[in-house]
Amino acid sequence: MSPVLAGVLQLLALVAALGLSYRPLGDHMARVYSSEKHLRPEKWIYKAIGANPSVEMRWPAYLRGVLAFSAVSVLFLYLLQRVQGSLPGSLGFVSIDPDQAFNTAASFVANTNWQSYYGEQAMGHVVQTGGLAVQNFVSAAVGMAVAVALVRGFARSRTGELGNFWADLVRGVVRILLPMAVIGALVLVACGAIQNFSGIHEVGQFGGGTQQWNGGAVASQEVIKELGTNGGGYFNANSAHPFENPNGLSNLFEIYLILVIPFALTRTFGRMVGSLKQGYAILGTMAAIWIGFTALMMWTEFAGNGPAFDIAGGAMEGKETRFGIAGSSLFSVATTLTSTGAVNSFHSSYTGFGGGLTMLGMQLGEIAPGGVGSGLYGMLIMAVIAVFIAGLMVGRTPEYLGKKIGTREIKFAACYILVTPALVLCFTAASFVLDTPSHSMTNSGAHGFSEILYAFTSGANNNGSAFAGLNADTQWFNSTIGIAMLLGRFLPMVFVLALAGSLAEQAPVPETAGTLRTEKPLFTGLLVGTIMIIAGLTYFPALALGPLAEGLAA
Numbered sequence: 001m002s003p004v005l006a007g008v009l010q011l012l013a014l015v016a017a018l019g020l021s022y023r024p025l026g027d028h029m030a031r032v033y034s035s036e037k038h039l040r041p042e043k044w045i046y047k048a049i050g051a052n053p054s055v056e057m058r059w060p061a062y063l064r065g066v067l068a069f070s071a072v073s074v075l076f077l078y079l080l081q082r083v084q085g086s087l088p089g090s091l092g093f094v095s096i097d098p099d100q101a102f103n104t105a106a107s108f109v110a111n112t113n114w115q116s117y118y119g120e121q122a123m124g125h126v127v128q129t130g131g132l133a134v135q136n137f138v139s140a141a142v143g144m145a146v147a148v149a150l151v152r153g154f155a156r157s158r159t160g161e162l163g164n165f166w167a168d169l170v171r172g173v174v175r176i177l178l179p180m181a182v183i184g185a186l187v188l189v190a191c192g193a194i195q196n197f198s199g200i201h202e203v204g205q206f207g208g209g210t211q212q213w214n215g216g217a218v219a220s221q222e223v224i225k226e227l228g229t230n231g232g233g234y235f236n237a238n239s240a241h242p243f244e245n246p247n248g249l250s251n252l253f254e255i256y257l258i259l260v261i262p263f264a265l266t267r268t269f270g271r272m273v274g275s276l277k278q279g280y281a282i283l284g285t286m287a288a289i290w291i292g293f294t295a296l297m298m299w300t301e302f303a304g305n306g307p308a309f310d311i312a313g314g315a316m317e318g319k320e321t322r323f324g325i326a327g328s329s330l331f332s333v334a335t336t337l338t339s340t341g342a343v344n345s346f347h348s349s350y351t352g353f354g355g356g357l358t359m360l361g362m363q364l365g366e367i368a369p370g371g372v373g374s375g376l377y378g379m380l381i382m383a384v385i386a387v388f389i390a391g392l393m394v395g396r397t398p399e400y401l402g403k404k405i406g407t408r409e410i411k412f413a414a415c416y417i418l419v420t421p422a423l424v425l426c427f428t429a430a431s432f433v434l435d436t437p438s439h440s441m442t443n444s445g446a447h448g449f450s451e452i453l454y455a456f457t458s459g460a461n462n463n464g465s466a467f468a469g470l471n472a473d474t475q476w477f478n479s480t481i482g483i484a485m486l487l488g489r490f491l492p493m494v495f496v497l498a499l500a501g502s503l504a505e506q507a508p509v510p511e512t513a514g515t516l517r518t519e520k521p522l523f524t525g526l527l528v529g530t531i532m533i534i535a536g537l538t539y540f541p542a543l544a545l546g547p548l549a550e551g552l553a554a
Contacts, residue, residue: 003314007298007326010252014330017256018263025260026267026279032175033148033168034272042170053167058160059501062149065165066142066493070109073135074486077105080131081123090124091200091214103478108135110489111143111371113225113232113341113464114481116473120214120235125197132232133221137181140228141172143339143373146493147265148272150377153500154401155273160505162497176261177228184223184257191253192246193219218243226257229371231341231464239331239344240320251327251344258334258342262286262369265376273401277519282379284524289368289531290337293361297329300353318349318468329354336361339371341464348451348468352551355467356543359454362461363539364531365420371462377496379527383518384413384499386530390516390523399515402508412499419491421538423460423484428453428542431476440477442469446553450546455481460488 038046038053046053057065080087081096081104096104100117107114108131117123123132145168152162189195198215218234222244225232235241245251263283270279302314302325319328328345335342336358347358361368367378384400388410391398398405405413431452441448447469454467459481466472472481517523 003324003326004298004302006324007302007329010326010330011294014252014255014259018259021260022264022267022283025264027271029144029176029261029264029268030271032171033163033268035171038167039174042167042174045170045174046166049166051164051166053164053170055164056161057164059149059162059497059504062162062165063494063497065169066146066497067490069138069165069169070142070490073109073138074105077108077131077135078102080127081105084124084127087124087126089126089197093122093124096122099475099478100473103482104132106482106485107459107464108132108230108232109139110462110485111139111228111230111339111374112459112462112485112489113230114459114466114472114485115232115236115464116478116481118236119233120216125216128221128234129217133217133224136221136224136228136230136232137173137177138169140177140224140230140372141169143229143371144172144176144261144265145169145373146496147373147376148268150380150496150500151269151272153503154380154403156504157506157508160501162500162504177224180227181220181224184227184253185220187253188219188223188250191250192242193222193250194243195219222254223257225342226254226340227261227372229258229262229338229340229375231335231339231343233342239342240346242322245344247322248324248327251323251331254342254344255330255334258338258340259290259369261372262338262375265373266369269376269380275401275519278401281519281521281524281527282376282383284521285527285531286367286369286375286379288524288528289364290333293337293357293368294330294333297333297354297357298326300351300357301325301329315349315351315354318346320344332358333361335465336463337364337366337368337370339366339374339462339464341458343465346468347454347465348447352446352547352549352553355450355454356547356551358465358467359450359457359543359547360535360539362457362463363421363424363543364535365417366461366463367531374462378416378492381413381416381496381499382531382534383527384409385417385534386523386527387516387518388413389530390526394514396514399509400518402511403503403506404509408502409499412495412502416492416495416499417534419495420460420488423488424453424456424539425542427456427460427480427484430480431456434476440471440474442471446546446549450550453542453546456484459484462489 081101085095149162196215200214239245266283270276314325387398451470
């Protein structure tokens with residue numbers, strides 16, 4: 001079987017698995033967030049944190065809940081790392097330095113999971129399982145809660161109430177993420193991923209010498225890192241490590257985990273707004289971009305020229321032979337079009353155009369299908385922009401899902417799409433103006449520029465993957481990327497919740513003959529075009545200096 005055919009079959013199997021999960025999972029999540037009942041374990045949690053899950057919140061109160069919970073999470077995770085040396089199960093590792101502890105705490109709470117350290121050489125069992133793995137669950141649940149709040153903004157009328165943040169947070173963990181993670185961890189263990197609390201072992205190497213390996217609760221952390229679109233690996237090699245991702249079957253299963261909730265949330269959206277066709281339109285937009293990027297990535301990685309490419313069958317540098325070009329390309333597109341950031345290959349070793357595609361996937365806003373929760377609300381923001389543009393073309397006040405998109409709403413949407421590009425471009429420019437940051441680059445020229453551009457693109461868009469080659473464990477990068485991650489996560493949420501509150505206060509607008517049919521393929525095409533134009537106009541100059549220049553020079 002040719003590698004190209006194998007890649008096509010993997011893609012078809014993945015699409016089939018996602019298709020089978022779409023309806024039951026989407027409907028289940030709609031029931032979870034619409035239910036008025038509270039499970040007994042949930043009641044225990046509400047009592048422990050002193051929350052009343054039945055009280056409806058307007059958007060400022062909902063936002064305060066998001067920010068307060070996240071601030072406490074950052075503080076807790078920071079302190080846990082700072083006292084690691086005194087904790088049992090630390091494997092002899094010392095406490096984490098302040099700048100790196102801040103960077104890691106910001107990273108995992110912001111659902112970014114950027115790592116500027118070697119996981120197996122820095123973090124003990126308590127920090128890994130009691131700190132990082134816990135944040136993998138709750139940071140994902142925060143994103144889902146914000147997305148559901150925006151959906152309620154479209155679904156409700158004449159009220160500013162968006163639900164209860166604490167109820168949405170707890171239900172997302174208890175009823176959705178936790179059960180799926182338990183099943184997924186068992187699958188990964190069956191595939192060969194490790195799950196233990198063993199210490200450090202010395203293993204003999206071929207040709208003499210020894211190497212140290214430590215165990216850990218890897219399978220349980222691996223599953224939620226993918227399912228919650230987190231991405232932080234137990235080991236430095238991330239999902240290229242055989243303890244995390246043993247073979248081709250586990251690789252395909254992990255890609256499935258990355259994509260299943262973001263895609264299924266479109267059906268949840270359709271259910272909650274009372275029109276499944278609207279959900280299908282959003283699904284179609286996400287799927288079109290994802291399949292297009294996957295096809296382009298496979299083409300550019302298989303189509304290299306030269307003796308090395310011919311012998312290997314494509315661009316195999318930096319890729320694991322057990323995954324091949326197809327498995328690596330599928331993974332890289334899935335992880336950069338979502339906010340996952342896990343890697344099973346070095347993106348720095350991709351062709352110039354291939355590396356550019358990984359960057360562009362994040363720069364689109366990670367909305368195809370995007371992160372858990374963040375992908376849906378990011379795509380709905382883009383839908384608001386698209387109907388506004390359509391309204392300008394026909395001279396009609398734009399409407400979406402029975403709500404008028406007026407001056408206030410479009411200002412919130414515009415602020416949302418400007419936050420992350422401003423963070424990425426300003427921090428990248430500052431890194432080249434100063435002398436010290438540029439010394440962290442392994443490469444010079446266009447590729448070196450891509451290393452720093454990728455790092456801030458990954459951080460500000462809450463992806464967390466690394467281009468590789470950049471030494472990011474410096475005070476400058478730990479601090480600036482940490483700030484970019486926090487601002488890139490929570491500033492957009494401010495505008496999402498403000499937009500949700502504004503929409504919920506409106507009275508529904510009756511549909512007329514002039515209403516834009518947003519459930520039709522024509523709108524899907526308009527939405528895809530809007531997304532590509534906005535990203536292209538924003539990032540094209542920077543991409544031209546990095547991956548495009550490198551690709552054209554190859």
